[in-house]
Amino acid sequence: CNSMKLSSVNPLVGDIMTSDVSIIQAEASFNDAAKTIMDKQFSHLPVVDKDNSLVGILTAWDISKAVAKAEYDLVKDIMTKDVVTTSPDEAIDIAAFKLDSNNVSALPVIDSKKKVVGIITSDDISKLLARRQ
Amino acid sequence: CNSMKLSSVNPLVGDIMTSDVSIIQAEASFNDAAKTIMDKQFSHLPVVDKDNSLVGILTAWDISKAVAKAEYDLVKDIMTKDVVTTSPDEAIDIAAFKLDSNNVSALPVIDSKKKVVGIITSDDISKLLARRQ
Ligand SMILES: C[S@@+](CC[C@H](N)C(=O)[O-])C[C@H]1O[C@@H](n2cnc3c(N)ncnc32)[C@H](O)[C@@H]1O
Numbered sequence: 001c002n003s004m005k006l007s008s009v010n011p012l013v014g015d016i017m018t019s020d021v022s023i024i025q026a027e028a029s030f031n032d033a034a035k036t037i038m039d040k041q042f043s044h045l046p047v048v049d050k051d052n053s054l055v056g057i058l059t060a061w062d063i064s065k066a067v068a069k070a071e072y073d074l075v076k077d078i079m080t081k082d083v084v085t086t087s088p089d090e091a092i093d094i095a096a097f098k099l100d101s102n103n104v105s106a107l108p109v110i111d112s113k114k115k116v117v118g119i120i121t122s123d124d125i126s127k128l129l130a131r132r133q
Numbered sequence: 134c135n136s137m138k139l140s141s142v143n144p145l146v147g148d149i150m151t152s153d154v155s156i157i158q159a160e161a162s163f164n165d166a167a168k169t170i171m172d173k174q175f176s177h178l179p180v181v182d183k184d185n186s187l188v189g190i191l192t193a194w195d196i197s198k199a200v201a202k203a204e205y206d207l208v209k210d211i212m213t214k215d216v217v218t219t220s221p222d223e224a225i226d227i228a229a230f231k232l233d234s235n236n237v238s239a240l241p242v243i244d245s246k247k248k249v250v251g252i253i254t255s256d257d258i259s260k261l262l263a264r265r266q
Contacts, residue, residue: 122259
């Protein structure tokens with residue numbers, strides 16, 4: 001076998017996702033979002049409504065874009081509403097395909113009720129490849 | 134062989150890096166940086182001095198942090214100066230290890246004269262894993 005070894009079985013999203021993901025409310029301010037991104041050292045925040053259901057995603061890139069356009073609005077005004085998601089029981093290579101084909105760096109992980117249970121990023125997937133030394 | 138197949142040989146950074154990377158001058162303004170990040174759709178900008186040598190890295194996360202702290206300074210004031218780098222002939226799994234162990238999402242690719250010849254991100258590495266369909 002000459003292929004690069006990741007593991008002997010195909011891991012699932014639930015095996016490598018970050019469970020203690022920071023989320024933000026759609027009604028939060030632009031500044032709240034920037035503060036959360038700084039404090040939590042996350043570049044991607046799933047956005048939820050009052051019922052804690054996923055309604056969007058906000059990234060450091062969106063903050064930077066809002067700065068460039070001088071549009072300092074609420075999270076709901078600058079977030080991406082059409083979110084590509086995954087679930088804990090999806091295979092990692094499917095999640096990697098979704099990241100690639102949608103040109104995004106992170107997928108919120110949701111349960112059947114659209115509640116956010118984690119996040120998986122291309123950083124997490126890249127880690128699978130890091131040679132442990 | 135039960136391992137996930139990436140390719141039959143271990144690819145090099147030079148094989149999958151992005152060569153037409155956008156860079157920014159250390160003396161550029163905060164707003165120039167935000168505009169470049171928006172226009173080029175990149176989250177990570179290698180920062181160069183007047184001789185085009187690498188002196189730092191600036192990311193959308195740094196822009197977001199500057200917003201949170203209300204510090205709208207020059208690129209050189211908000212960039213990360215201690216940059217982890219790679220070279221075109223480094224193996225991908227070493228680059229993945231550097232990303233992981235330094236908790237970063239991108240590595241500028243430099244030549245022997247510290248000139249930036251590309252960038253490699255965890256997105257690029259994650260793509261290796263995406264099942265081509
Ligand atoms: C520590 S990470 C935390 C954010 C989050 N983990 C992410 O996905 O972007 C962000 C910081 O890493 C820095 N950084 C990014 N790439 C770097 C590199 N290759 N070498 C050194 N610092 C880097 C950025 O300038 C930024 O200040």
